[in-house]
């Protein structure tokens with residue numbers, strides 16, 4: 001996009017009933033549901049291009065090719081004194097948002113996840129109330145197909161079961177669980193490995209609806225307000241023209257956990273002192289915007305295999321494991337993805353080598369305790385915001401200790417048959433690294449993200465001063481605007497969050513009076 005020489009132009013002809021900012025995971029759901037009613041007009045303002053016909057996007061197994069490329073906003077983190085300062089946060093710049101970029105692992109959030117939201121003030125978002133939205137999802141959510149089940153991933157599942165005594169799970173979404181190893185459910189079409197992303201499932205079948213207006217390669221940089229009512233959004237098109245897209249009813253901010261708070265802050269909605277420091281006129285003092293930055297941090301342990309591994313797979317990380325170390329925990333407190341490739345991107349910086357053939361286990365923290373913060377460093381909307389995750393800074397060192405436990409458990413699985421027979425040497429951290437201190441230092445230095453930022457416009461009770469949206473997803477103190485995406489999560493789900501985001505989209509559509517059928 002050329003943003004160097006914008007020609008300012010007002011085009012007040014663009015008026016719709018609803019303006020959805022961000023054609024991503026939640027945005028596609030909302031636009032699809034709203035346009036079921038032919039009397040409503042809906043515009044979707046999407047920063048990226050269409051995914052239609054793009055094999056590089058639509059083919060699930062090509063997901064790593066999208067990381068850091070032209071369809072990635074690619075957000076850096078700030079210096080992380082106790083973690084890895086080199087993590088790049090991939091965020092998709094394409095219709096379907098991160099559901100067009102990701103691995104489409106599909107977990108219905110656990111009942112304890114939703115109940116935690118309700119306890120945090122999100123009334124009406126408890127497990128019983130949320131359950132029906134899962135059944136409405138249009139995505140093709142299926143277990144990893146038999147042909148895609150790699151023998152080494154099958155043997156990982158068996159080894160985990162044997163070594164830890166956890167059950168083998170076939171269909172993680174069938175019933176709530178605390179522990180288990182198995183192949184994931186994925187939102188994909190196994191016959192051709194095509195994504196069933198939010199755009200594929202919710203927009204592609206309806207692109208001919210006359211009331212659906214998808215405006216691509218167009219960036220929303222400021223909300224338009226009249227007093228405390230949001231009436232539209234200022235956008236900049238690919239050729240640098242700026243204009244306002246107006247909403248008769250509401251603007252729905254669905255730009256994701258990074259770009260939703262970013263848009264609010266550039267609109268003068270956020271912590272007063274921060275805005276004033278940057279010279280952004282304060283429209284609405286809302287101290288919670290950008291706070292509560294959550295993620296699932298992970299580490300990695302890699303083995304060289306004795307020889308090449310069979311090729312078949314859905315997306316190279318098709319199976320995983322949940323463990324509950326603390327019986328008092330309401331859900332799993334340690335999770336692993338199993339990769340049938342050596343995932344050494346971060347360890348290589350420490351001098352480790354990538355073996356020709358290998359596998360990886362990536363322990364992550366389902367309920368991390370460290371909380372980060374997103375903030376602006378410039379009043380220029382083109383400058384990326386700062387993401388300070390404050391990885392591994394929680395008081396009790398719970399997050400780092402969880403990853404240390406993860407490495408120890410990973411080694412127990414690797415030592416168990418039928419997996420052990422495949423493995424040659426442990427490449428990283430290496431068998432000589434054994435003390436808790438050394439394991440913690442390694443785990444944190446090579447830490448990565450499962451790419452799950454959330455929580456930066458968190459939902460809470462009407463009287464919660466740090467909440468950004470109320471349980472009906474409206475921004476506290478404003479009208480004509482709601483937020484619906486991963487930013488509204490009050491707390492991180494123990495499981496991968498995409499299905500939760502889709503369900504937020506479905507619930508938002510219902511709150512707006514959409515037919516949701």
Ligand SMILES: Cc1cc2nc3c(=O)[nH]c(=O)nc-3n(C[C@H](O)[C@H](O)[C@H](O)COP(=O)(O)OP(=O)(O)OC[C@H]3O[C@@H](n4cnc5c(N)ncnc54)[C@H](O)[C@@H]3O)c2cc1C
Pocket residue numbers: 021022023024025026027045046047048090091092093094095096097098099101102103104105106107218219220221254255256257259260263450451452453484485486487495496497498499501
């Ligand atoms: C590599 C990767 C792998 C992942 N794997 C999984 C997984 O397997 N399972 C899982 O559950 N979760 C996974 N996730 C996380 C999951 O994909 C996200 O949590 C979820 O998709 C976020 O949805 P969202 O609606 O909040 O935001 P997004 O889907 O990111 O949507 C935001 C949209 O808004 C657009 N946009 C942003 N700002 C603007 C603006 N100012 N103007 C116009 N448009 C704008 C963007 O282009 C984008 O299309 C993964 C994420 C990544 C990146």
